[in-house]
Amino acid sequence: MKLSKIIVAGLSFCSLNASAEISFNRPVEEITTSCAAYIETFNKNIVALVGQKSEATYDTVFETFDNYITEFADSLLHDNLMKNTHPEEAVRKASTDCTVKGFEVLSALNANRPLYDRMSQVGLKGLPEAKAFTVNHWKQRFQESGIGKDQTTRAQIQTLNDEISQIGTEFNQNITDAVGSIQVKKERLAGVPEDYLTAHPANGEGLVTITTAYSDITPVTKYAHDRELRKQLTLMSMNRAAKENPVVLLNLLAKRYELAKILGHNNFAEKNLLGTMAKTTGNVVQFTAKLNDAIKQPSVKENARLLKQMQDIDVDVKQVNSWDVPYLSNIVRKKEYQLDAKIVREYFDYDKVRDGIIGLSEDLFEISIKASDGPVWHDSVEAYEIFENDELIGRFYFDSHPREGKYTHAEQFGLKFGKRGISKPSAALVMNFPKGLMEHGQVETFLHEFGHLIHFIFAGQNDIGHSIFQEEFDFGEAPSIMLEEWVWDYDTLSHFATNSDGEVIPKKLVKRMNAARHFGRALEEARNNTYTAFAFDLYNQNPKGLDLDAFEKNVFERYSPYGYIEGTRDYASFIHLNGYGAKYYTYQWSDSIAEELLSRFKKEGLRNVKTARDYRQMILAKTGTKPAAELVKDFLGRNFTTDAFVEKLSRGE
Ligand SMILES: [Zn+2]
Numbered sequence: 001m002k003l004s005k006i007i008v009a010g011l012s013f014c015s016l017n018a019s020a021e022i023s024f025n026r027p028v029e030e031i032t033t034s035c036a037a038y039i040e041t042f043n044k045n046i047v048a049l050v051g052q053k054s055e056a057t058y059d060t061v062f063e064t065f066d067n068y069i070t071e072f073a074d075s076l077l078h079d080n081l082m083k084n085t086h087p088e089e090a091v092r093k094a095s096t097d098c099t100v101k102g103f104e105v106l107s108a109l110n111a112n113r114p115l116y117d118r119m120s121q122v123g124l125k126g127l128p129e130a131k132a133f134t135v136n137h138w139k140q141r142f143q144e145s146g147i148g149k150d151q152t153t154r155a156q157i158q159t160l161n162d163e164i165s166q167i168g169t170e171f172n173q174n175i176t177d178a179v180g181s182i183q184v185k186k187e188r189l190a191g192v193p194e195d196y197l198t199a200h201p202a203n204g205e206g207l208v209t210i211t212t213a214y215s216d217i218t219p220v221t222k223y224a225h226d227r228e229l230r231k232q233l234t235l236m237s238m239n240r241a242a243k244e245n246p247v248v249l250l251n252l253l254a255k256r257y258e259l260a261k262i263l264g265h266n267n268f269a270e271k272n273l274l275g276t277m278a279k280t281t282g283n284v285v286q287f288t289a290k291l292n293d294a295i296k297q298p299s300v301k302e303n304a305r306l307l308k309q310m311q312d313i314d315v316d317v318k319q320v321n322s323w324d325v326p327y328l329s330n331i332v333r334k335k336e337y338q339l340d341a342k343i344v345r346e347y348f349d350y351d352k353v354r355d356g357i358i359g360l361s362e363d364l365f366e367i368s369i370k371a372s373d374g375p376v377w378h379d380s381v382e383a384y385e386i387f388e389n390d391e392l393i394g395r396f397y398f399d400s401h402p403r404e405g406k407y408t409h410a411e412q413f414g415l416k417f418g419k420r421g422i423s424k425p426s427a428a429l430v431m432n433f434p435k436g437l438m439e440h441g442q443v444e445t446f447l448h449e450f451g452h453l454i455h456f457i458f459a460g461q462n463d464i465g466h467s468i469f470q471e472e473f474d475f476g477e478a479p480s481i482m483l484e485e486w487v488w489d490y491d492t493l494s495h496f497a498t499n500s501d502g503e504v505i506p507k508k509l510v511k512r513m514n515a516a517r518h519f520g521r522a523l524e525e526a527r528n529n530t531y532t533a534f535a536f537d538l539y540n541q542n543p544k545g546l547d548l549d550a551f552e553k554n555v556f557e558r559y560s561p562y563g564y565i566e567g568t569r570d571y572a573s574f575i576h577l578n579g580y581g582a583k584y585y586t587y588q589w590s591d592s593i594a595e596e597l598l599s600r601f602k603k604e605g606l607r608n609v610k611t612a613r614d615y616r617q618m619i620l621a622k623t624g625t626k627p628a629a630e631l632v633k634d635f636l637g638r639n640f641t642t643d644a645f646v647e648k649l650s651r652g653e
Contacts, residue, residue, distance in 0.1 A: 022078045024086075024377035028094045035079065035098035039105055042072035050114040056121035058131050062138075065119070070417050070465035076102040077415050084176075084407035085399050085430055087378050092405060100169050107161035110145035111154045130464060130625035137470045137624075144274045146263050153262060160259045167252045168578040171245055175573045176408060178240040183207040184229060191225040193342055195436050212237045213402045214409075215434045222326040222341065222439070234323035238568040245572035246548050252578065253543035269540035269582040276474045277589065277628055281540055284585050288536070290646050291588060292529050292559070298522035298652035303561050305332055305519075322562040329520045337516035341439065344513065347497040347505040348438040354398060356496025357450050358384070360486060364612045365454070367393070378403070381428075386457060394418060394457040397428040401435055408432060409575065410445050412452035417468070418460025425460025427453045440513065444487045451480030458620040470624030473583055477590030479620060482597045488514055489606050518653045523561060525588075525649055530559040532585045534571065539582035592645035593628075596636060599644065 026034070045068040054060050076099060083095035109115065120139060124132045146157045186202045196219045202208045210216050210233065217237055221230050256268040265271040269281050278284050306320045306328040320328060333339040358369045372383040372395065382398040397415075402408070410431040418425030429449045433442055459468040486492045490510040497505040534555045552571050556564035571577065576584050597615070604611040618635045632640045 022075065024082070024375055026091075028090045031079065031082075031091065031094040031098060034075070035094075035101065038072060038075040039101060042068060042105060045072075046109070046112065046115060050112075050118045052118065056118060058122055058127055058135065061119055061122050062131070062134055065115075066419070066465045070419065070423070072102075072105075073466070074416050076106075077413070077417075081413045081415055081428055081430075082377065084413065085377055085381075085428075087403065087405070089405055096169065096173065100166055103165040103169075104162045107165060108158055110142060110161075111147065111158045113147060113151075113154070116142040116147045130462065130467070130622070133625050133627075134464055134467075134470065140275065144263075144271075149262075157259065157262060160255055160262070164252065164255050164259065167248060167255060171248045171252060171578045172575060174241040174244040174248065175575050176405075178244070178573065179211050179213065179408065180236045180240060181209050181211040182232065182236065183209050188226045188229050189220065189224055191223045192219055193223060193345070193437070196220075196223075196434075199434065199436065212240055212408075213432055215402055215432050218326075218439060218442075221323065222330050224327070227324065227327075230327060231321070231323045235565065235568060238565070238570045238573070240573035242569040242572045246569060249548065249571060249577060250543065250546065253538065253546065256539065256581070257543050267540055267542060269536060272539060272582045275472060276583065277472045278474055278585070281536075284536060284582075287589065287642060288529060288532055288585060290642070291525065291649060294646050294650040295522040295525045295529070298650070299526045299561055301652070302520060302523050305336070306523075309335070320562070322560070322565065325520075325523065325562075332519060333516045337512055337519070339509075339512045339516045344440050344509065345437045346499045347493075347509075348440060348443050349500075350400065350433055350435055350438055352496050352498060353438055353443050353446060354382070354400070356492075357447055359495055360447075360492055361450070361454060364607065364609065365458075365616055366609060366613070392424060393461060394424050395426040396453055396457065397426075398431070399428060400431045400433050402432040406430070406432070410449050412449050412456065414456050414468075417465050418457070419465035420461055420463050423460075423465070425457050427456045429453055440487070444484050447487050448480045448484050451483035452476075454483075455479045455620050455623065458616055459623040461621055462625060464625060467624035472628045473580075474586040474589045475593065475628035477587050478593035478597065481587075481591050481594035482601075485598055485601070486606060488517060491607055522649065522652055526559065526561050528584075528588055530556060531574065531576075532588060533559050534574070535577055535580065535584035536582050538571075538577070588645075589642070592642040593632060593640055595645040595648060596632065596640045600636060 022034075049061070049064055049068065052060060052064075079095040079098045079102065083092055083099055086092050086095065116139075119135070119142070122135055124135060127135065146154060149157065183203075184207065186197070186206055186208050189197060189200075189208060197208075200208050200210065200216070210220060212233075217233050220233055224230055253268075256271075260266075260268040260271040263271055269284075273279060273281060273284065278287065303320060306325065307317075309328045309331045310317045310320055310324060330341050333341065362368055366388070368387045369384050370387065372385045374383045374385075374395070376383050376397065378399065380399070380401055380403070382400070384396050384398075385392055386394045386396070395416075399406075407430050410429070410433075413428045413430055414425075415428055416423065416426035429446075429452075431446065431449060433446065438446075456468060459471075464470075488510075490505075490507055493510055494504050494507075499505075534552070537555060538551065548571055549569065552569065553564040556562075556570075580586060597619070601608065601611055601615075614635060619631045622631055629640060
């Protein structure tokens with residue numbers, strides 16, 4: 001799963017105060033004291049803002065607000081990153097406690113009537129487009145949050161928001177903590193690449209430990225011949241937090257439903273779609289129905305090809321199961337496309353991939369990126385600075401490898417929001433890749449996450465510090481999904497994909513990778529449809545009396561080609577159910593936008609710097625200063641539709 005912006009869901013504000021750089025290695029007491037201090041400062045600042053006696057103009061109200069909120073968010077983003085990555089448990093704990101309080105302050109903002117009143121006094125006349133957009137954005141945001149309700153109701157809303165934030169934190173934390181592991185005899189790993197076995201040596205009793213971390217599981221489910229082992233690991237992964245999270249999730253659903261009802265909606269899904277491009281529950285239902293239709297035939301065909309391979313191994317097997325899919329897909333690619341993933345991965349050593357992604361960004365966006373020896377939070381973290389025409393425009397970090405207590409997915413974390421002439425944006429990629437050879441799919445994930453990062457950095461160059469926070473949620477994955485295309489491009493790969501002998505990846509091999517690329521797409525999309533429907537339907541109802549296990553069974557039977565696996569609770573570690581709420585459809589929606597954006601690059605050249613410049617200036621840099629649909633229209637010269645994506649899926653691509 002590629003995720004990205006849980007931060008944007010909950011907090012996603014910006015920064016601005018460049019004066020005080022926060023250390024990554026503060027003692028626990030300092031974290032707690034500093035947290036209390038920045039929360040107090042922000043609250044006082046907002047009181048001062050609403051007490052202004054001056055005329056309410058964009059500069060007096062919104063410019064000041066932008067400064068306050070970005071300063072506050074800088075600190076909060078920092079603690080949020082530490083909560084997910086710091087090597088010391090006590091620091092993670094203190095940072096977690098702090099971010100819970102910080103999120104509460106942010107959600108309280110939406111209920112701040114005096115602030116709303118002050119902001120409402122600001123007129124739009126004469127304001128440039130981006131500033132007018134900001135004024136309207138906040139007005140709408142306040143209204144959607146129930147600012148028009150009486151004081152008692154507003155207090156009730158506030159209490160619910162605080163509870164939701166706390167429950168959501170618990171849900172995520174349970175998933176982070178739920179790292180399962182098994183010990184297996186080395187012989188059972190037959191088929192798995194050598195470098196994996198070297199990195200996972202057997203103990204004195206000949207047993208190898210495999211955890212539920214992606215970097216541990218992925219090679220085994222893809223290569224191990226032992227079907228039972230693949231099943232065991234898949235089920236262990238699907239059952240992470242299965243004991244702890246069902247009750248937490250029910251509680252989250254109940255509170256969100258209650259909140260939606262108070263705000264006058266039929267359910268939480270309806271409320272959750274406010275401010276999105278998709279807008280209404282009807283549009284999401286229609287969109288997913290189209291996708292489901294589109295993949296029906298292609299997914300049946302793909303599944304038949306997998307079953308054939310399975311029966312070549314064991315003639316008695318009547319059906320493919322989800323734990324067979326990566327393994328069998330690999331065989332199909334090998335037999336039908338002469339593509340050996342083990343050979344492919346020899347060209348994707350982590351260090352070279354990282355440098356290749358950096359090089360691509362430099363070429364495409366006319367920037368230069370230099371390693372920095374600035375402070376980091378762990379020895380393995382890599383720090384960089386970005387320059388444009390010799391001027392520093394941002395910083396970023398790669399925290400790429402798994403370690404105990406660290407966030408287990410791949411995600412971009414904003415760390416500091418940027419504002420032209422005042423502050424430089426900064427962000428981190430938190431990922432869980434092996435230190436040596438990577439799967440091509442992991443390279444794609446790396447570039448995907450880097451797409452979020454570069455979006456964050458380029459959006460942090462305009463005059464509104466918190467602009468990216470104003471972006472529609474369901475646009476957020478488009479720039480990242482689009483960037484994935486470059487890992488299929490020979491010109492790009494030839495810059496960095498070399499094996500241990502220094503030989504460049506052969507053109508023929510990349511050609512075969514592309515020929516095999518779309519195999520499995522329909523099944524993957526079926527999987528996406530399953531999760532999209534799961535999240536959407538879960539919130540598009542009254543959760544009272546809901547049996548989560550039965551609900552999962554029902555959704556999986558309707559959407560997944562592999563149905564429901566008895567005894568699993570995949571929802572317990574479906575982390576998007578907190579941060580994305582009902583909006584898992586975002587991936588497919590964004591995918592349809594990415595398809596449109598890409599159409600111009602495909603026409604003008606993937607490495608065409610003029611096209612990349614337009615893309616950066618018209619879309620990335622303007623994020624949150626204009627409706628996303630208009631930004632896309634500016635870039636394409638026409639309106640965007642989801643048709644191209646749907647048609648592509650129906651062709652089995
Ligand atoms: Zn993403």
